[in-house]
Amino acid sequence: MSEIALSKQDLREVTAFAAACAELVLEVFEDDQPDDLRPREAVGAAWEFAQGGERGQVLRDRAWAALKAAKSADTMAAREAARAAMSAAGAAYLHPLAKGTQVKHILGAGAYAARAAELVADDDRSVGDEHLEQAVRRATPAVVDVLKRFPTAPSGGGRVAELVRMLDADLRSLAPAE
Incomplete structure (x- = not known):
């Protein structure tokens, strides 16, 4: 299998994008589990790496902790919001x-955040579409460049996988930076 060249700066750009997507729905989790800071700490660790910090055990531990938080949430929306936080911290490990x-390492936080927002809005798919549009505007040319180095997102999976594919297609359709 061939490898794709990824610099530490590429990983920082992708992680910043993921953290920006995930932090939009942190309140969804916190409204459900107000005393559980694990998703917020995962997003904080992602930002720390994106802004020049180390990609070490703390970042990995925060991602795993956010995943565990997702399993303890009472609502599906809160679970998806915590998974967005987990994906933000995990983006550094593309x-x-x-x-x-x-591709899910790049776009998972955006897809989970969109799904969380849909669920809060009684499964209103237009809310997810709006979140994806915001994610497209948030993506820097560097994020799009990294994404385009990979094959497209695979078929299958549930709604989050569908949202990943939609975001993937939207970002790939952007004109290259001049």
């Missing part, structure tokens, strides 16, 4: 493998 499955 693997340089030329596989479409890696």
Whole structure:
């Protein structure tokens, strides 16, 4: 399997994008679990890495903790919001493998955040679409460049996977930066 060149700066750009997407729905989790800071700490760790920090055990631990928080949430919306936080911290661990499955490391936080927002709005898909539009505007040319190095997101999966594919297609359709 071929490898894709990824610099530390590429990883920082992707992680900043993911953190920006995830922080939009932190309140969804916190409204459900007000005393659980694990998703907020995961997003904070993602921002720290994106702004020049180390990609070390603390970042990895915060991602795992956010995933555990998702499992303890009472509502599906809160679970998806915590998964967005987990994905933000996990974005720093994008693997340089030329596989479409890696696209979720780049776009997962945006897709989970969109799904959380849909669920809060009684499963209103237009709310998810709006979140994806915001994510497209938030994506820097560097994020789009990294994404385009990978094959497209794979088919299958549930609504979050569908949102990943929609975001993937929207970002790939952007004109290249001049």
